[in-house]
Amino acid sequence: MGYNERDRNIDLSDLSYAKDGDKEAFRRIVERYKKWAYEVAYSFIGDSMTAYDISQKAFVRVWKNLYKWDKKKGFRSWFYTILRNLCYNYERDTAHRGEQELIEAFYTAAESADKEILETEMIRQVWAALDKIPHEQREIVVLVDIRNMKYQEVADLLDIPIGTVMSRLYYARKKLADILRPFMEGEL
């Protein structure tokens, strides 16, 4: 989802109306961002129904906090912060599967030599590995590698320098490589 000056102005206009209680203007924002919100939430959570629910919660949260919205920050960046924090809160409040269980599941799949199952298990290992790296590195991986965003877009969204995006991405990928090495002997 590219984001330019025109999109930004449309958001600002609709949000200003929504702030005054215009639900139709808020609906337009929801329609524009719903799929993006779901995809971002999915990239953090890895479960479609949960991602769908969290994306809706994020919009409700936006509505309740419209009075706090700062025009200077823009909508997308503010909305992303709310959405991301809801994802982190969900993770914090949800018990995750144990590491041992994941490793066992992977080797069971490997023995079955079924490529599709093996790939599914690898993806599960990647979700588990993503849980283990710092949040600030993880979100860069999510946005660049999973959401395919350009560095400049990520820098704008998170309000950080482009050099920081690059260095966080380097450390994130390096950590992921270290964690996933035992499961990716053929690939790493």
Added chain:
Amino acid sequence: MKCDEIKSYLAGYLDDELNSEFRKIVEEHLQTCTECAVELEEMKKIRKVLRKMSTPKMPDAFWQTYWEKIYNKIERGIGWIIFSIGAIILLAFGAYHLIADFFIDPSISILVRIAVCAIIIGLIILIVSIVRERFFALRHERYKEVER
């Protein structure tokens, strides 16, 4: 450039996000440094795995009812706020009259009145303490924009 400096550009090099000057510097370094070249290969493989992680599509019906679900939640929120305000006013009004009648009733002994007074004061202190603690916790909450 030393390896540590080059490594900070490896991600940008891999994603084609460097300008031509830095790209050339990294390329020249990679030709002579096995350690950085190995790291770059590892990163390529990790990126390949990560890019396979596509998002499943939700059925159209979920998107058609998306706004309605949000609207209902917003509306319910407003309903709860109005209901709560009314309930608080009624409860406060009732409590005020109950307490006032109790304290001016001459048939109730002074000792009982003191005991009830102590209970009320204690309860108020407890409530204020809890509210203050919650407020303090909220101010220092990392994810304060998020409702649990």
